[in-house]
Structures are given as C-alpha cells and as structure tokens.
Amino acid sequence: MGLKKKAILLDIEGTTTSISFVKDVLFPYVKTHLESYLNKNWNTDEMKLDIKLLAEQADQDIVNNVPGVVPVKETESEQALKQSIISNVLWQMSLDRKTKALKTLQGHIWLDGYNDGQLVGHIYPDVFPCLLKWKDAGLKLYIYSSGSVAAQKLLFKHTEHGDLLHLFSGFFDTGVGPKVESTSYRNILNEVSCDPDQVVFLTDIVKEAEAANVSGITPILLVRDGPLSSTSQFTQVSSFDQIDVECS
Incomplete structure (x- = not known):
C-alpha cells in the first residue's frame, strides 16, 4: 500500500537532476x-x-x-x-x-x-516515467528549488524528453523563504491549498527534509550517490521508482 497523498513537492539538484549538470x-x-x-x-x-x-x-x-x-x-x-x-x-x-x-x-x-540548443535540461532516467505516472494518477506536482522559477522552467521546458512543463502545477523558489526553514513549507502549503499530511517532499538535503517534516509534510530523502544512511529518521531511496505514492 502506497502513501496516500494529493501532491508531491520536488527539489531539483540531486533529486530530479544531477548536481553536476x-x-x-x-x-x-x-x-x-x-x-x-x-x-x-x-x-x-x-x-x-x-x-x-x-x-x-x-x-x-x-x-x-x-x-x-x-x-x-x-x-x-x-x-x-x-x-x-x-x-x-x-x-x-x-x-x-x-x-x-x-x-x-x-x-x-x-x-x-x-x-540555440547548446543546453539541454538534465533529468535522471527514472524521473520522467514516474512524473508521468504520478500525474496520470491525479497527483499534483510542484517544484521547490533555490534556483529561480524562471531557471526551473527553462530546465524542464528543454529536456531530452521535450517540454515537461505541462506535468507541473506550480514552481517555487526562495521567494517563499529559505529551504531549510519550516515556515517556507507552510507558505507553500497555503499556496497549493493542501494540508501538510497531503504532501510528500522529495529532496537530497537532510536539513530541507527536517524543515519540511516540522511543517507536517512527509519527506523522502534521495540518495543518488553513495550508501543509504542507517541513522536517518526519514525514508531513503536511490531512485523515483522506489517511491510508492498514490492519490488520496
């Protein structure tokens, strides 16, 4: 049985997209x-x-x-x-x-x-099919990144899979607040009209997961490189296809 949620909030660097990109x-x-x-x-x-x-x-x-x-x-x-x-x-x-x-x-x-085609937005191979699956299941998808909303949209508009902007219901940057502060996530909850327990947040940063958790959002840590931690209090995965989320 998967997590019952209405929305998925996603980080970019280290989560949907390689930090090296x-x-x-x-x-x-x-x-x-x-x-x-x-x-x-x-x-x-x-x-x-x-x-x-x-x-x-x-x-x-x-x-x-x-x-x-x-x-x-x-x-x-x-x-x-x-x-x-x-x-x-x-x-x-x-x-x-x-x-x-x-x-x-x-x-x-x-x-x-x-x-001019010199840049193509990178996303991990597991990301695209999961975004499609979650969108088709009725989940709302949102991005929250320290990069500007304009830069976020550029990346997802110009991927190797084409323009993916239609998959997302909204984009947030640090205009709502720093990613390591719980009030930022509360601001996002107000914007998307969701209760905290209706949202899951995917990130590779522990402090961001902690801040989201304080706000009541369910965090999942992406560990793209290196071993999973045995001490983390949060669910850890190495790819999106290990995440079981269903629309509530």
Missing part, C-alpha cells in the same frame, strides 16, 4: 558566455534592468560590509561598467550566492543557451 554545465556556461551576452544585449531594456538589479545588490553589499564586494556603478563608462559587471558576477558565483540580481542574469543567459 548545474555545477559543471550551467554555471560554466554563464562564465564563458557572460561577456558576449553583455555585448549582444547591451542596449536592450532587459539588460538595463539586469544592470540596475546588480548595481542595487552591490550597493546593499557595500552597506552590509560584505567582504570582497565588487561595486557596479551605472555612471561608469560603458567598458568600465561591463568589466565591473563581469567581475561582480564572477565574484558572486565564486561564493555560490543566490541573490535575485545574479539569478535573473543567469536565467537570461541560460535562455539563450537553451534556445
């Missing part, structure tokens, strides 16, 4: 295409907004005395501004920051990569 494909793509992207899109309204967000974030970092912050001054010459943007973005990426300014620009660069 993000670390070894998406992030390097931004670094190698950043300058050419700036040159190509410099005079667009979208680029001007991206620059404004980066400048505001840099100003805030300066106020907060963030070590190593690279100023972004919109009053600089074009070449100086471009160089400061490049330096700021690379600095933020070196710290694996999750700022809105950085995530927004990364998303726009990735969009170019997906549209």
Whole structure:
C-alpha cells in the first residue's frame, strides 16, 4: 500500500537532476558566455534592468560590509561598467550566492543557451516515467528549488524528453523563504491549498527534509550517490521508482 497523498513537492539538484549538470554545465556556461551576452544585449531594456538589479545588490553589499564586494556603478563608462559587471558576477558565483540580481542574469543567459540548443535540461532516467505516472494518477506536482522559477522552467521546458512543463502545477523558489526553514513549507502549503499530511517532499538535503517534516509534510530523502544512511529518521531511496505514492 502506497502513501496516500494529493501532491508531491520536488527539489531539483540531486533529486530530479544531477548536481553536476548545474555545477559543471550551467554555471560554466554563464562564465564563458557572460561577456558576449553583455555585448549582444547591451542596449536592450532587459539588460538595463539586469544592470540596475546588480548595481542595487552591490550597493546593499557595500552597506552590509560584505567582504570582497565588487561595486557596479551605472555612471561608469560603458567598458568600465561591463568589466565591473563581469567581475561582480564572477565574484558572486565564486561564493555560490543566490541573490535575485545574479539569478535573473543567469536565467537570461541560460535562455539563450537553451534556445540555440547548446543546453539541454538534465533529468535522471527514472524521473520522467514516474512524473508521468504520478500525474496520470491525479497527483499534483510542484517544484521547490533555490534556483529561480524562471531557471526551473527553462530546465524542464528543454529536456531530452521535450517540454515537461505541462506535468507541473506550480514552481517555487526562495521567494517563499529559505529551504531549510519550516515556515517556507507552510507558505507553500497555503499556496497549493493542501494540508501538510497531503504532501510528500522529495529532496537530497537532510536539513530541507527536517524543515519540511516540522511543517507536517512527509519527506523522502534521495540518495543518488553513495550508501543509504542507517541513522536517518526519514525514508531513503536511490531512485523515483522506489517511491510508492498514490492519490488520496
């Protein structure tokens, strides 16, 4: 007898998608295409907004005395501004920051990569058939990732199985709160109009599982690489096809 639920909330990195895809494909793509992207899109309204967000974030970092912050001054010459943007973005990426300014620009660069076929969203082989099965069974599927909603949609729109966006009922990023805080999951529950015991959360991060558990959601830990832990209080699986969930 499977778990009786109404919805499945899914993490991305290490859960639906290889961590190496993000670390070894998406992030390097931004670094190698950043300058050419700036040159190509410099005079667009979208680029001007991206620059404004980066400048505001840099100003805030300066106020907060963030070590190593690279100023972004919109009053600089074009070449100086471009160089400061490049330096700021690379600095933020070196710290694996999750700022809105950085995530927004990364998303726009990735969009170019997906549209021209240089990027294809990775999902594990067991994920696609299980998503189809759960969707067909009447379960609502949602994504919750630290990556922006825009980046999440890009990944699932451009997979080797084609556009999978139709399988999902919603997407959440850290706009609802950090993934290690239980209030974030309560915010999601309010958004999807579900009681806690109606939702299962799939993640590879123990602290996220703990936060979801505090909110009343049932967590399942994905252990894609390495042995299962004998000390974890949560159910552990190495692939989606080991998860037995039925629509209540």
